[in-house]
Amino acid sequence: MAARVVLEGSRAHRLWQGSGLLLAALVVLALPLFVSDFRIGQFSLVIAYAVAVLGLNLVTGFTGQVSLGHGAFFGIGAYTTAILVTDHGWAWAATVPVAALLGLALGFIVGVPALRLHGLYLAVITLAVGVAFPVVVSQPVGIALGTGGVAGKTVQIGWDKPAWFGLDVSDRGWMFLVMAAVAGLLFWLATGLVRSRVGRAMVALRDNGTAAAISGVWPAEVKTVAFAISALYGAVGGSLYLLTTPIVSPTTVGFTITLLFITAMVLGGAATVSGAWLGGLAMVFLPYYTAEWAGQIPLLRSITDQPGLFANVIYGVVLIVFIYFVPAGLVPLLTRLRTRYLVIVPPEAAGVAVPPEAAGVAVPPEAAGVAVPAADWASSGSDTTPGAPDGGLAGPTPAIGGPLSPVGEHHPSDDPGQPARGLPSARGASQEERTR
Amino acid sequence: MTEPLLQLSGVHASYGQVEVLRGVDLSVGEGEVVVLLGANGAGKTTTLRSICGMVGTRGSVRLGGTELTGKPTEWIVRQGISHVPQGRGVFGVLSVEENLRVGAWNRKDTKGIDADIDRWYDVFPRLAERRTQLAGGMSGGEQQMLAIARGLMARPRLLLLDEPSLGLAQIITRGLFAQLEAINREQSTSMLIVEQNAELALSFAARGYVLESGSIVLSGSADEVRGNEDMRRAYLGY
Amino acid sequence: MSPNIDNPAYLLTLLTGGLTNGALYALVALAIVLVYKTTSHINLAQGEMATLGAFAVFALTRHGVNVWLAIAIALVLSFAVGAGLERGLIRPLERRGIFPVILATLALFLIINAGVAIIWGTSPVAPPRPFPGGIEDKVDVIGGAPPFFVTHVSIGVLAVLVVLLLGLWLLLEKTKLGLGYRAVAANREAAEVMGIPVGRMYMFGWGIAAALGTLAAALVAETAGALDFNSMGAILIFGLAAATLGGFDSVPGAAVGGLVLGLVMAFVPGLFTVIEGDLSLVIALLVVLVVLLVRPQGLFGTKTLERV
Numbered sequence: 001m002a003a004r005v006v007l008e009g010s011r012a013h014r015l016w017q018g019s020g021l022l023l024a025a026l027v028v029l030a031l032p033l034f035v036s037d038f039r040i041g042q043f044s045l046v047i048a049y050a051v052a053v054l055g056l057n058l059v060t061g062f063t064g065q066v067s068l069g070h071g072a073f074f075g076i077g078a079y080t081t082a083i084l085v086t087d088h089g090w091a092w093a094a095t096v097p098v099a100a101l102l103g104l105a106l107g108f109i110v111g112v113p114a115l116r117l118h119g120l121y122l123a124v125i126t127l128a129v130g131v132a133f134p135v136v137v138s139q140p141v142g143i144a145l146g147t148g149g150v151a152g153k154t155v156q157i158g159w160d161k162p163a164w165f166g167l168d169v170s171d172r173g174w175m176f177l178v179m180a181a182v183a184g185l186l187f188w189l190a191t192g193l194v195r196s197r198v199g200r201a202m203v204a205l206r207d208n209g210t211a212a213a214i215s216g217v218w219p220a221e222v223k224t225v226a227f228a229i230s231a232l233y234g235a236v237g238g239s240l241y242l243l244t245t246p247i248v249s250p251t252t253v254g255f256t257i258t259l260l261f262i263t264a265m266v267l268g269g270a271a272t273v274s275g276a277w278l279g280g281l282a283m284v285f286l287p288y289y290t291a292e293w294a295g296q297i298p299l300l301r302s303i304t305d306q307p308g309l310f311a312n313v314i315y316g317v318v319l320i321v322f323i324y325f326v327p328a329g330l331v332p333l334l335t336r337l338r339t340r341y342l343v344i345v346p347p348e349a350a351g352v353a354v355p356p357e358a359a360g361v362a363v364p365p366e367a368a369g370v371a372v373p374a375a376d377w378a379s380s381g382s383d384t385t386p387g388a389p390d391g392g393l394a395g396p397t398p399a400i401g402g403p404l405s406p407v408g409e410h411h412p413s414d415d416p417g418q419p420a421r422g423l424p425s426a427r428g429a430s431q432e433e434r435t436r
Numbered sequence: 437m438t439e440p441l442l443q444l445s446g447v448h449a450s451y452g453q454v455e456v457l458r459g460v461d462l463s464v465g466e467g468e469v470v471v472l473l474g475a476n477g478a479g480k481t482t483t484l485r486s487i488c489g490m491v492g493t494r495g496s497v498r499l500g501g502t503e504l505t506g507k508p509t510e511w512i513v514r515q516g517i518s519h520v521p522q523g524r525g526v527f528g529v530l531s532v533e534e535n536l537r538v539g540a541w542n543r544k545d546t547k548g549i550d551a552d553i554d555r556w557y558d559v560f561p562r563l564a565e566r567r568t569q570l571a572g573g574m575s576g577g578e579q580q581m582l583a584i585a586r587g588l589m590a591r592p593r594l595l596l597l598d599e600p601s602l603g604l605a606q607i608i609t610r611g612l613f614a615q616l617e618a619i620n621r622e623q624s625t626s627m628l629i630v631e632q633n634a635e636l637a638l639s640f641a642a643r644g645y646v647l648e649s650g651s652i653v654l655s656g657s658a659d660e661v662r663g664n665e666d667m668r669r670a671y672l673g674y
Numbered sequence: 675m676s677p678n679i680d681n682p683a684y685l686l687t688l689l690t691g692g693l694t695n696g697a698l699y700a701l702v703a704l705a706i707v708l709v710y711k712t713t714s715h716i717n718l719a720q721g722e723m724a725t726l727g728a729f730a731v732f733a734l735t736r737h738g739v740n741v742w743l744a745i746a747i748a749l750v751l752s753f754a755v756g757a758g759l760e761r762g763l764i765r766p767l768e769r770r771g772i773f774p775v776i777l778a779t780l781a782l783f784l785i786i787n788a789g790v791a792i793i794w795g796t797s798p799v800a801p802p803r804p805f806p807g808g809i810e811d812k813v814d815v816i817g818g819a820p821p822f823f824v825t826h827v828s829i830g831v832l833a834v835l836v837v838l839l840l841g842l843w844l845l846l847e848k849t850k851l852g853l854g855y856r857a858v859a860a861n862r863e864a865a866e867v868m869g870i871p872v873g874r875m876y877m878f879g880w881g882i883a884a885a886l887g888t889l890a891a892a893l894v895a896e897t898a899g900a901l902d903f904n905s906m907g908a909i910l911i912f913g914l915a916a917a918t919l920g921g922f923d924s925v926p927g928a929a930v931g932g933l934v935l936g937l938v939m940a941f942v943p944g945l946f947t948v949i950e951g952d953l954s955l956v957i958a959l960l961v962v963l964v965v966l967l968v969r970p971q972g973l974f975g976t977k978t979l980e981r982v
Contacts, residue, residue, distance in 0.1 A: 066776060068718075113967060119772050120716050120922075121966055124914050127718070128959040131911050135955045255907065259784055266777060304792045313792070316785035323767065323774050323781070488867060513869035525864035527857050529976065537850075538857045542869045590869070 005343045013344060028180045032173025040176045041244055042284050047179045048240035050280030051186055053264045054273065055233025060262075061270030062194055063226040064206025065114055066123040069130030070261045073231040075253030077103050077238025079137060082153040082248050083146040092157050092243065096182070099239040100232050107231020111224035130258050134250035152249025155242055175243050182240065186233060191273050193229070202226055203271070256312070263319045269329025278330050282318075287311035439501055440465045441626050442487070442594055447495035449479075449486040456482045458650040459495070464594065467624035469616075471637040471658070473667075474647035480630040481522055483647065484596045487628075488512055488519050499594065514542050518592035520583045522599045522630075528572025532563055535571050535582055539589030549589070556585035559615060577608045584612070588619065597629045601636070609633065613640050638662050679945060683822035686815070688944045689937070694828040694897065695912075696936020697835040701890035702906075702913025703920060703928035704842070705883035710922045711859040712872075712879045715764070715775050719782035720887050721910030723759075725903060726786050727752045727888025728801070728895050729794050735802040742804060745892055749885040756884025757877035764880075765873065791903040798902040801895030805830035831893050838886070839929055846925065855879065859923065908955060912939075915958040918965050921975020930973065935961060 006013045032040050056070045077099040084090040084098060113125050137147040147153055161174035169177065193199050201222045242248065264283050268275025287308055294300040294307035301307065326333065440463040449457040456479045464470045474480050486493040489509045497504040504512050513519070518539075527535050536556065540549045557564035560581040566574060571582055580600060587595055600616075601609040617640055619625055631637035638644055644661035646654040654667055661667055678684035702720065709717050717723075727748050734744035759782070767774040805811075805827045813829070816822035846852035857865040858875040866872050887906075894909055895901035916935045920927025938961065939954045965972060 064773075066773060068780075113963060117966055117970065120714075120776075121918075121970065123716065123718075123776060124918060125959075125962060125966065128911055128914070128955075128962050131907065132955040132959045135908075136953070139953060141953070256784075256787075259780055262777065262780060263784075304795070306791070306796065309788045309792045312784045312788035316781040316783075316788070319777060319781035319784070320763070323777050327770075327774070490863070490866070509866045510869045510871050513867060519867045521864060521867060525861055525867070527860040527864065529860045530853075530856060534853060534856075537853060538865070538868050538870070541850075541854065586868075 003339060003341055003343045005345055008344050008346045016342065016344075029167065029177070032169040032176055033167065037170055037172040040170070040172050042288070044172075044176045044179050044244040045241070045284045046277070046280040047176075047183045048237050048244060048280075049261075049264065049283045050237075050276045051183050051240060052234045052237030053261050053268065053279040053283075054187065054190055054276035055230045055237065056261050057265050057268075057270060057272070057276055058190065058193070058202075058233065059226045059230035061265060061272070061275075062199065062206065063202040063223065065223060065226060066119065067110075067126045067227070067230065068123055068255075068258060068262075069110060069126035069128075069133070070230070070234050071253045071255060071258035072130050072133035073103050073107060073234025074238040074241070074257060074261075075133050075137070075248070076106050076231075077235030078241050078248040078253065079147055079153065079238070080235070081239040081242050082155040085157060085242070086153060086155045087146050092159065092239070096236060096239045099235045103231040103233075103235020103238075104228050107228040107234075108224060110231065111227030114223045114227055115220040127255075131255050134254045137253075138250045148249070150250060152247050152252070154247045156246055157243055159243075179240050179243055182236070186236065187273060187276075190233070194273060198222065198225060206271075260315060263315045266319060266322050266329060269331035272329060272331040275329050275331040286314065286318075290314055439498070441468075441500055442628065443496070443498045444483070444487070445496045445498075447483070447486055447493060447497060449482050449491045449493045451482075451491065456491075456650055457486060457493075460647070460650070460652055462645055462652065462655075464626050464628050467620070467626055468643065469620055469627045469629065469641045471634075471641035471644045472628060472630045472647060473634050473637070473644060473661070478647040479650040480647055481598055482650075484519060484598050484628070484630060487596060488517065513590070516590075516593035517596060518587035518590045518594070519596045520587040520598060520600065522602065526571040526579050526582050526586070528570065530571060531568050532571055532574070532582055533567045535586050536563075536589050539586035542590060552589055552591070556588065559618075560585055576603045577605065580604060580608075580612065584616070588625070591623075592625060594626045594628065597627060597631075599630055599632060601631060601633050609636065613637075616640065678820070681820065683816045683818065683820050684944075686822045687820065688940045690824050690828050692937040692940030693933060694831050694936070695939065696916075696933035697831050698890055698894050698897065698909065698932070699912040699916040699935050700835060700929045700932025701838070701886055701893070702909055703916035703932045704838075704925065705886040705890070706913055706917045707920075707922060707925055707928040708879045708883040708886070710917070711925075712855065712862070713760075713764075713768075713876050715772065716779075716914070716922075717782075717880070717883065718776065718779040718910070719786060720883065720913070721891075721906030722783050722786040722790070723752070723756065723884050724887030724891035724909075725901075725906045726755075726790055727884070728891035728901055728905065729790055731802050731888070731892050732794070732799060732895075732901060741802045744802065745804060745889065748888050748892070752884040752888040753881035757881035759884075760877045760880035761873070765876065787903060794903065796903060798900035801899070801901040802892065803896055804892065805896060807896060807899070827897055831897065834889070834893065835929070838889070842882075842925060851878065911955060912958050915962045917972075918962045919972055921972030923976060924972065924974035927972055927974030 006016060031043060035043075052070065052074050055073065056067060059065050059067050080099040080102050081092065081095040084095040085092060110126060110129055114122055117125065136142050138150045143149045157175075159171060159175050159178075161169065161171050165174065194202070201218075205219055205222050238248075238253075241252075245252075260283055261279075264279025265275070267282050268278035290311040291308045294310040300310065322329065442462075442464040444460055444462040447457055447460040447462075448455060460479070460483055462470075462472070462483070472480050472483060482491055485491045487497055487504065489504065489507055489512045493505050495505065499512075499515050499517065502515060504515065527538060530538065533553065536553050537549065540552065543549055557567070562578050563582055563585060566578065571579060574582070580603075584597070584600065587597075597616075600612060604612065613636060616627065616629075620627060629637055629641065638658045638661060641658050643656065644654075644658050645652050646661065646667060654661060654664060656664075702724070705720050705724070706716060709715060709720070730748040730751060731741070731744045734747060735741050739747070763778055763782070764775055767778055807825070807827050811826040812823040813826075814821065814823045846856060854865070854870045855875045855878055857868065857870055858872050862872060865875075890909070890913075891901075891906055894905060898905070912935060913932070916931035917928050918931070919935060920929070920931025935958065939957050942957055943953070
């Protein structure tokens with residue numbers, strides 16, 4: 001079947017995008033009307049995890065910085081909300097900005113060593129942060145802050161559906177919709193971020209640090225910002241988590257959840273925004289069905305009384321399978337599937353391959369010159385990084401010479417041909433030099 | 437006619453998308469010294485690397501009739517090739533003597549190895565003085581001597597030398613080539629030498645090749661190469 | 675400040691305690707370094723592999739095998755598993771850079787951690803005891819209050835470390851295998867040109883590392899008096915901290931780093947009683963941070979920064 005070709009940014013493209021979003025919104029609204037509260041609880045958890053996974057993806061998938069401490073970011077958000085709600089009587093919604101800010105601060109602190117360290121050293125630092133966090137909250141110093149020690153912190157967030165809300169949903173369903181709204185906002189901001197100058201600087205840094213530095217990306221600034229934003233998303237994910245689960249304990253925010261976040265990110269697709277949803281779904285439903293399945297098989301039941309443990313084995317196997325066979329994750333696969341029916345062409349590419357007036361005419365995707373994301377995920381493009389910069393000096397690498405744009409600012413029409421404003425600071429360049 | 441020791445036929449080599457060699461034909465006879473000349477980036481180093489299987493290669497590389505293309509480096513080396521890489525590549529954190537022993541990795545004759553070590557100590561007395569020192573602490577010239585001695589520890593049929601004179605003082609270079617000449621004379625070790633110092637190399641080699649943009653543009657006896665007008669202007673400077 | 679600060683028996687107790695723990699950290703650090711030296715990778719599943727090895731010792735002794743024989747068998751098995759994982763799981767990912775390799779070791783972490791919990795349960799088991807670990811199994815040095823004594827376990831652990839270091843030194847410095855390993859660590863490409871089988875040296879490093887880890891885990895279980903599926907979680911961090919301190923590519927550095935870290939973690943809380951609770955992980959984190967920011971190559975390391 002021939003595919004339909006759509007020019008990126010054209011009216012047809014916006015129409016497709018708009019109807020897709022509308023459909024998604026309708027599905028979300030409809031869920032609490034037709035699905036049991038138990039399932040809604042599961043989908044709520046998907047939202048909380050998806051936000052956290054997106055945060056990890058921003059720093060690891062897009063910026064290429066190994067982060068093994070994401071559980072700590074998730075934890076600081078969850079604990080902040082739990083302590084403020086339970087001990088200080090705050091409303092949940094009021095705790096979220098505080099959690100977000102604390103997350104931002106912790107992320108910034110973790111990001112500071114990233115200014116000088118690369119690769120494995122950064123992995124070691126973030127790993128130590130991730131492992132130390134649950135220990136600190138269970139120690140006297142944490143208990144003094146109200147963490148509840150090893151037993152954890154219980155929190156009851158009762159949130160009645162307000163009278164003005166017309167749809168006939170349960171309180172659980174209402175909380176789900178609130179979470180969906182928060183997540184929708186965060187995903188929209190992230191999409192804007194990765195398309196902005198900051199986002200392109202992040203990708204440039206990941207693909208070729210030296211070239212990025214030469215073309216005016218400041219590695220230090222970009223890395224710190226990426227870590228801070230990543231932690232903010234993690235912390236908000238932790239706050240959202242408490243709308244689904246009435247307790248947070250050191251085991252909740254241990255190294256295991258970091259590993260699950262990482263697996264979820266790889267599964268959905270590193271360097272994709274939408275992949276975080278698939279990751280969140282896997283984090284909730286994979287252990288659920290695994291436990292059910294393992295509980296039904298007498299042999300497995302006889303080995304252990306905790307069939308949930310099989311889920312972690314499966315996570316590990318899934319992770320290995322994906323590293324080997326689907327390194328770019330599921331989203332690029334789905335995108336490729338979609339291109340059989342609908343091809344979205346960036347304007348530059350269309351200028352070469354398809355005459356402008358031919359947009360909307362059926363053309364086979366190969367002929368349209370659409371770059372299908374490479375299978376090598378380290379340099380994979382994706383639905384969210386159209387025309388990823390090749391990092392070459394003469395290439396389309398955006399010049400980021402000036403101050404960084406604020407978070408989430410959207411520059412859809414930035415001129416990629418803007419000349420670099422001189423060389424970056426010597427510090428930035430020499431830093432990359434030393435990594436050779 | 438018997439096949440030469442080393443025979444390259446139509447060798448293409450590339451790093452990723454960039455093709456560096458475009459059909460190189462070259463041979464080195466038994467006991468012969470051949471020099472490979474060319475400008476920077478012409479593909480001289482890549483030619484040596486393609487012989488050792490260190491770069492993706494198409495075409496045919498044969499050593500004494502055995503096909504080498506597509507084989508792993510460690511196997512190719514066992515067939516009797518020693519490669520002294522550019523920039524020497526000595527093991528800086530190993531002692532001089534350990535470097536020499538690594539060179540003899542594929543040999544089993546302990547006595548022969550010890551004898552050879554002593555032999556190269558005789559040839560290069562500077563190495564003998566520094567036998568227990570870490571190789572990384574030595575001067576450039578000493579490291580070059582070590583790299584060559586290490587390459588010869590394998591008792592190769594063919595020695596590949598990549599820019600042996602790089603960074604060495606004139607007088608040391610002359611001494612080095614005198615040693616190479618002696619080695620070639622006494623052991624009839626074949627040599628393929630990549631060298632910037634064309635004058636010196638041609639005075640030592642029997643034949644020469646000139647590489648340009650990944651293809652051989654000139655070949656012949658050392659005198660023929662030296663006598664070529666273009667060649668002289670480009671590489672010898674007169 | 676602790677009131678016992680001028681009591682020699684108290685200080686000596688801190689010293690031996692610190693050295694004993696430090697020896698264990700040193701063993702894990704050695705495992706990390708032996709993998710890193712040649713491959714430039716860190717095996718984040720090193721601790722979990724070690725736990726698996728310790729459980730293998732446990733399972734063997736439960737079937738009546740002598741504890742030292744059980745350890746020997748487990749060491750051989752660990753070597754084989756470590757070398758096999760390098761060849762089968764890690765090597766194919768080598769050329770794709772550091773991140774896929776990190777992910778693969780994390781996957782191993784998940785699988786082994788959960789696998790051990792499935793097979794042997796989540797509650798601690800009484801570990802096999804290579805050294806007598808009763809209350810009376812000690813050597814009294816200074817009487818009085820507080821007394822100073824050295825347990826047989828401490829003596830045993832430190833003796834194992836000394837013997838191991840000697841063995842490793844002989845293996846790496848005096849054998850052809852060790853020469854090849856060091857050549858690959860020094861310059862991989864040059865080693866390849868010399869005809870050294872680089873891949874086999876990687877496997878050798880992984881295998882030795884896995885065996886060292888198993889030994890460490892068995893001794894950790896012995897000193898802690900318990901073994902469970904999470905036993906090595908924190909120890910891996912201490913091992914990483916020790917390796918960072920000593921320098922990721924230095925074998926003696928790993929040993930010194932482990933011992934120094936053990937002493938720091940014994941003396942800091944032991945002398946400053948203001949610190950409540952067990953914050954050893956935080957101390958380890960601080961050590962890592964300070965070392966990496968001030969002297970990234972560690973005390974004895976040479977490589978300053980590895981591939982990005």
